[in-house]
Each structure stands twice: as C-alpha cells, then as structure tokens.
Amino acid sequence: MLAGDDTQSLKRTPLYALHLARGGKMVPFAGYDMPVQYAPGVLKEHLHTRNAAGLFDVSHMGQIELRAKSGKLEDAARALEALIPQDIVALPPGRQRYAQFTNESGGILDDLMVTNLGDRLFLVVNAACKDADEAHLRAHLADACDITALTDRALIALQGPKAEAALAKFCADVAKMKFMDVAELSLDGLACIVSRSGYTGEDGFEISVPADGAERLATALLDNPDVLPIGLGARDSLRLEAGLCLYGHDIDTATTPVEAALNWSIQKSRRNGGARPGGFLGASAILSQLDGGTARLRVGLRPEGRAPVRENAPLFASADSAEPVGTVTSGGFGPSLNAPVAMGYLPAALAARDAVVFAEVRGQRLPLRVAAMPFVPNTYKR
Amino acid sequence: MTTLYTPDHEWLKIEGDVATIGITDYAQEQLGDVVFVELPKVGRAVKKAEAAAVVESVKAASDVYAPISGEVLEVNETLGTEPGLVNSDAGGAAWFFKLRIADKSELDGLMDEAAYKTHTA
Numbered sequence: 179m180l181a182g183d184d185t186q187s188l189k190r191t192p193l194y195a196l197h198l199a200r201g202g203k204m205v206p207f208a209g210y211d212m213p214v215q216y217a218p219g220v221l222k223e224h225l226h227t228r229n230a231a232g233l234f235d236v237s238h239m240g241q242i243e244l245r246a247k248s249g250k251l252e253d254a255a256r257a258l259e260a261l262i263p264q265d266i267v268a269l270p271p272g273r274q275r276y277a278q279f280t281n282e283s284g285g286i287l288d289d290l291m292v293t294n295l296g297d298r299l300f301l302v303v304n305a306a307c308k309d310a311d312e313a314h315l316r317a318h319l320a321d322a323c324d325i326t327a328l329t330d331r332a333l334i335a336l337q338g339p340k341a342e343a344a345l346a347k348f349c350a351d352v353a354k355m356k357f358m359d360v361a362e363l364s365l366d367g368l369a370c371i372v373s374r375s376g377y378t379g380e381d382g383f384e385i386s387v388p389a390d391g392a393e394r395l396a397t398a399l400l401d402n403p404d405v406l407p408i409g410l411g412a413r414d415s416l417r418l419e420a421g422l423c424l425y426g427h428d429i430d431t432a433t434t435p436v437e438a439a440l441n442w443s444i445q446k447s448r449r450n451g452g453a454r455p456g457g458f459l460g461a462s463a464i465l466s467q468l469d470g471g472t473a474r475l476r477v478g479l480r481p482e483g484r485a486p487v488r489e490n491a492p493l494f495a496s497a498d499s500a501e502p503v504g505t506v507t508s509g510g511f512g513p514s515l516n517a518p519v520a521m522g523y524l525p526a527a528l529a530a531r532d533a534v535v536f537a538e539v540r541g542q543r544l545p546l547r548v549a550a551m552p553f554v555p556n557t558y559k560r
Numbered sequence: 561m562t563t564l565y566t567p568d569h570e571w572l573k574i575e576g577d578v579a580t581i582g583i584t585d586y587a588q589e590q591l592g593d594v595v596f597v598e599l600p601k602v603g604r605a606v607k608k609a610e611a612a613a614v615v616e617s618v619k620a621a622s623d624v625y626a627p628i629s630g631e632v633l634e635v636n637e638t639l640g641t642e643p644g645l646v647n648s649d650a651g652g653a654a655w656f657f658k659l660r661i662a663d664k665s666e667l668d669g670l671m672d673e674a675a676y677k678t679h680t681a
Contacts, residue, residue: 220618221593411592411619484596484640486616511595511618518596540598540614540621 191237192332192392200400200407208305210238213409220411224513227378227416228554231338232408233399240308241328241386242315244299248322254299257322261314263435263458264292265445271296274358274373276443278435279314284463285431286438287314289423293360293373300360300371302333302384304425332392337382337416339557340404345372345383348398352383357558366395378413379420379556418519419512421478421551427489428476428507428521434460436467437523439476444468474504475529478551479520481537481544486511486518491537493522498543499536503528506537514554520546564667565676566627571651574667578633582655583615583624583646586680591617594646599635600657606630608666613656615646628666630659 188211197204202213213235215223226232246253255266264277271294279287288307293300303311308327315325336345345352348365352372355361360373371386387395399405414424423429429438447453450465458464481487488509492502509520520537528535529548536543562574569587573580588594596616606612606626613624635657639645645654661667671679 214619215592219593221595415618484643485598486596486621488621511616513618 191235192389193235193396196393196396207410208238215409215411216407221513223408223412224415226406227338227408228514230404231336231340231344233405234335234408234413236335237332238305239333240303241331242301242312243326243328245324254323257319260458261318263444263448263464265447266292269294272360274360274375280458280460281431282459284434284460286429286433289425330389331386332389334385334396335376337376337378337380341382344399344402344405357560366398368395377422378416379552379554381557381559415510415513418508418510419514419554420556421553424508434464434467436464437472437474471526473526474523475526476521477524477529478549479522479546480549481518481546483544485539485544487520487537487539487544491539494536495528497536512553519553564670566670567679568625570624570627572627577661579659579661580655581657583650585650588647588650593618594643597639597643600632602632602635604632624656629662632657633660634658
C-alpha cells in the first residue's frame with residue numbers, strides 16, 4: 179500500500195502510542211502522524227471541549243529558546259523585535275504575547291507565541307514553519323542570541339471550562355494564573371512551562387513537558403473523567419469558531435497582519451508615534467497600513483443557509499457578478515453554533531458588518547453575511 | 561425487494577421500477593459527522609454515475625452518485641433538518657432519493673450484500 183510508505187516517513191510525537199491506545203484516527207499533518215479524531219468524532223469532541231475539557235497533543239509545534247549572549251534578557255527582546263511587530267521589551271516576566279514573523283514586504287512568515295521566562299524568551303511556532311523559523315532566527319539573531327530548538331519537549335493543550343480544575347489537582351497555583359500568564363511549575367514531578375492560553379477560544383492551558391514524561395502526564399490528566407483526548411479536527415473547528423487564524427490558510431507570506439485584522443496584536447510602542455516605532459522587517463508597509471488602512475481585510479462570514487462554505491470558495495459582491503472579489507480562507511461547520519461559519523478576505527468597502535456577499539459552491543451562489551468574530555464568545559480568564 | 565450496492569458505497573432498494581437510494585453504514589462511518597445534505601430536485605433526470613446529491617461532513621463535501629439512470633420521484637426532506645440521521649440510520653431512515661428506473665439492465669453490474677461485504681473488508 180502507498181499509504182504505508184507515506185506514513186513510514188512521518189514523524190511521531192511523544193504521545194503517539196497514547197493516540198493509538200485511545201483509538202485515535204491517525205492522519206499525516208505537517209509531517210507528523212497525528213490524531214484527527216477519536217471514537218466520539220469531531221462534533222462530540224468539539225462540544226466536549228466547550229462544555230468540559232479537551233486534551234490536545236500539539237507536540238508537533240516548535241519550541242525555541244532565545245538567550246541573550248550578553249546575559250541580559252532585554253537584549254534578546256530587542257533582537258527579536260527586529261523580526262516581529264510586537265513589543266517584547268515591555269513584556270513582563272511570566273507573560274506571553276501573540277506575534278508574527280514578518281518579511282520585507284510585510285507578509286507573515288509564521289505566527290507564534292512569545293513568552294518572557296525571566297532569563298530567556300520562549301517561543302512556540304507552527305509545525306510546518308518551525309525549521310524555517312529557526313533558520314530565520316539564526317540568520318538575523320545569531321550575533322545577539324543563543325538559539326535553541328527544544329526538540330526534547332512535548333506540548334499538551336488542556337482546553338475548556340474544566341481545564342483549570344483538572345490541572346489544579348497537580349498544582350494548585352495554576353488557578354491563580356490569568357490569561358497569557360506563564361509559569362515554570364512542577365506537574366507530577368515534571369519540570370513544565372505552563373501558560374494560560376490555547377487556540378480554541380476557551381479558557382485553558384498549554385503545557386510544555388519533557389518528552390519522556392509527556393505520556394505519564396497526559397495519562398494522569400486523562401484519568402479525570404472530565405478530560406477527553408481531542409483530535410485535530412475539533413481543534414480546527416474550535417479555532418474557526420473563535421475567529422483565530424490558521425497559518426497557511428488565513429494568513430501567509432502574501433497577507434500582512436493589518437490585512438489579517440491582527441492590528442490588536444501590534445502594540446502602540448511599535449507604531450508610528452510610539453516609543454520604538456518600526457525597526458522590524460516589513461515595517462514601512464505595515465506601519466503605513468496601520469495609519470491608512472488596507473485594500474482588503476479578513477472578515478468573519480456567516481453563511482445564511484445550512485450548507486458549509488469551505489476554503490477556496492470564491493466570493494462575489496452580488497448573486498450574478500462575474501468577477502470574484504475575494505476568497506474564503508477557512509470554512510466549515512461550527513458545532514457550537516449548529517451552523518456553518520467561515521472567514522475570508524474581502525475588499526475593505528465590502529467588509530462592513532452585516533454586508534451580504536455570495537460564495538460560489540457547486541455552481542450555486544450562496545449568501546453570507548459579514549459577521550463579528552469571534553463567532554463564539556471566548557471565555558479567557560482575564 | 562432486493563438491495564444492491566455500488567463500489568462507491570451507495571445502496572439501492574429495488575421495488576418494481578422504483579429504486580430508493582442512500583449511502584451505506586460503511587460510508588457514513590468513513591465520512592464522520594454529517595452536517596448537511598444537498599438533495600436533487602424532484603423531476604430531475606439523472607444519468608448513471610452522475611453526481612446527484614452531496615453529503616457534507618464536518619471535514620469535507622462528498623458527492624453521492626446516481627447508481628443508475630432515472631427520474632427523481634421523491635427526496636427525503638427530513639435530511640434537510642436532521643442530517644445526523646445519516647450517521648444514526650444510514651441504511652434505513654436516512655435514504656436520500658427515489659428514482660424511477662430508466663433501464664433495468666443497469667442493475668446488472670451492481671453488487672449484492674455478500675459482494676459488498678467483500679468489497680469493504
């Protein structure tokens with residue numbers, strides 16, 4: 179079988195055996211053999227995460243540490259600010275921030291999380307981009323920073339309203355953490371980096387754990403009946419309902435953070451008139467877009483019927499116009515809404531709330547309404 | 561009444577010159593949670609192997625092919641409001657549409673239950 183040859187070349191995370199033991203349906207994803215779903219299926223897994231707690235293996239993502247050669251964290255922060263439009267200099271110890279690596283034209287090379295761990299910066303990057311990200315960091319920051327890819331750690335996301343109670347059994351301190359707080363904690367005797375974050379719109383945690391202890395910790399968390407293992411299928415529908423971008427789909431090297439409606443992630447200090455304006459790759463394009471707007475914009479879309487409108491569906495200004503004006507970049511069914519949801523790019527003039535556009539699906543023009551995101555309100559503990 | 565199967569995982573129940581068509585339990589299992597079904601219009605003439613309906617799971621859209629040629633006599637409107645019926649009763653209540661069979665000889669190439677079981681084994 180061809181499939182056998184393909185899967186042999188796929189990498190496995192430290193939780194691979196656990197996925198098989200729990201009946202995970204494995205698929206290739208970003209070079210890894212990953213569970214797309216378990217026996218309950220995507221709908222039930224999605225709703226379980228919204229109502230209780232879901233455990234996700236996100237070990238395929240990259241974990242990278244930056245240490246300033248000078249020994250001063252601020253030097254690492256300043257160096258990293260040459261590659262991202264975010265403020266890292268003012269990011270306090272024990273805090274995390276969402277960021278984007280940009281290119282010379284302002285496009286997005288990857289999106290990532292940046293944490294100040296006091297003596298070093300800790301980065302979590304996308305699986306498909308992690309080798310390129312590491313090379314990018316080395317090409318630009320090698321003089322200022324020691325760059326270490328942490329290949330001996332797993333990453334577990336525990337998401338949902340019962341995540342705090344499930345994790346507090348191992349360390350009561352997690353209950354005190356707020357959204358985007360990060361702490362180095364011992365969980366079940368394992369030295370973990372715990373952040374109160376995730377990518378589902380739910381309250382929850384991401385736990386970086388030594389690879390050789392990952393299965394033990396995941397198993398201990400799954401001993402709690404409120405916690406179920408959740409596959410990548412539900413992770414995708416959860417992040418779509420939360421209005422969160424998926425790299426390579428909603429954002430890529432041809433979209434800027436401003437076009438992607440990620441302005442909120444760019445702090446005032448890095449903008450024109452701020453304390454440290456610009457100084458990052460693509461700054462001139464991005465700063466002028468922040469001031470003057472963009473020709474197109476990522477928007478939320480609610481199809482008016484029940485038919486899902488999926489990625490790559492062309493968008494039209496009217497039911498009978500000939501030329502598309504935009505494209506759906508993510509789309510599917512939102513189990514929490516019991517309705518289809520999508521996001522995509524539209525000309526700024528058509529991107530107003532409640533504007534109606536049309537997607538072409540199987541030769542038919544289906545109406546969609548421009549809608550606010552997130553589609554499902556987030557429940558972060560701020 | 562005879563039940564026949566296609567290699568693409570549709571089933572047909574034949575009663576006189578009418579065929580009731582749905583997808584198999586094996587197919588719904590592969591598709592996962594069904595969230596939307598698009599049915600053909602009553603009166604439409606479909607040709608064998610033509611895409612006649614669409615079933616959308618959380619993951620993807622899949623065509624349902626007409627196993628034989630014929631005219632659409634009736635569609636299962638219930639699937640419009642309860643697409644999940646395809647997961648819970650693929651072989652029964654979740655039938656998709658009924659065709660007036662145009663040419664009975666087209667049934668010859670289809671599988672019986674034993675052959676279909678071998679096909680999906």
